[in-house]
Amino acid sequence: MDIGTLWGTIIIPLLVGPLFIYLKSIYDRSVQNKKEHNMLVYNNNYDYLTKILNAFYWPLYLKLLCIYQLNYSIPLKNDFEYVSTSDSEDNQDNIAININSNKDIILDTETIKKMEDTINKLFNETLDIIENNIYVARISRELNKHIVHFIKYCKIRQIIHEGSPDKKYNIEYFGIKDNTKKLLNLIEFEVLKYQSKFNTLVEEGPFK
Numbered sequence: 001m002d003i004g005t006l007w008g009t010i011i012i013p014l015l016v017g018p019l020f021i022y023l024k025s026i027y028d029r030s031v032q033n034k035k036e037h038n039m040l041v042y043n044n045n046y047d048y049l050t051k052i053l054n055a056f057y058w059p060l061y062l063k064l065l066c067i068y069q070l071n072y073s074i075p076l077k078n079d080f081e082y083v084s085t086s087d088s089e090d091n092q093d094n095i096a097i098n099i100n101s102n103k104d105i106i107l108d109t110e111t112i113k114k115m116e117d118t119i120n121k122l123f124n125e126t127l128d129i130i131e132n133n134i135y136v137a138r139i140s141r142e143l144n145k146h147i148v149h150f151i152k153y154c155k156i157r158q159i160i161h162e163g164s165p166d167k168k169y170n171i172e173y174f175g176i177k178d179n180t181k182k183l184l185n186l187i188e189f190e191v192l193k194y195q196s197k198f199n200t201l202v203e204e205g206p207f208k
Helices: 003-070 109-136 141-160 180-204
Strands: 094-099 104-108
Touching: 003 109, 003 180, 104 109, 109 141, 141 180
Parallel strands: none
Antiparallel strands: 094 104
């Protein structure tokens, strides 16, 4: 057997075989590392989006939506007292209220008290969601500003029992305004944005 044949049939295969196996192992490790990296990124994004949607944005959005839909205004008498439907003793417990800027309806004070208890509970639950879960979300400066204003509104509202049949103060006397609608619009935008990201993430998977 000549030298050329020896190199071609024995020596070169002996050299190339292990080299090929080594390069293949490097490639396989690279592919595996990339898969593990993609899975890690996917899991992190999945966990983050799940957490902010379930713990903050969706609960906050639904509570604000309930407040907005159930909220109503009771007219004031002489800037302090409520206006009743009549000055007669027979109707002194009836109050005209305005629901969502529609026509006035007449309700007795007991019914109004129950409605106010529901709204007060919603405000307290909304405040709890913000105070206990805001840390999970990265919020914009504008959203942060309106959340702070809403917190101030809730705190003052709790103190003076805004909206109860026996209230003596208008909350705007304290320089505080109800920004529920504005905050609701901002939170709705964030909910739709992050829900869309979550849906896309799940649809594409970790190995898109």
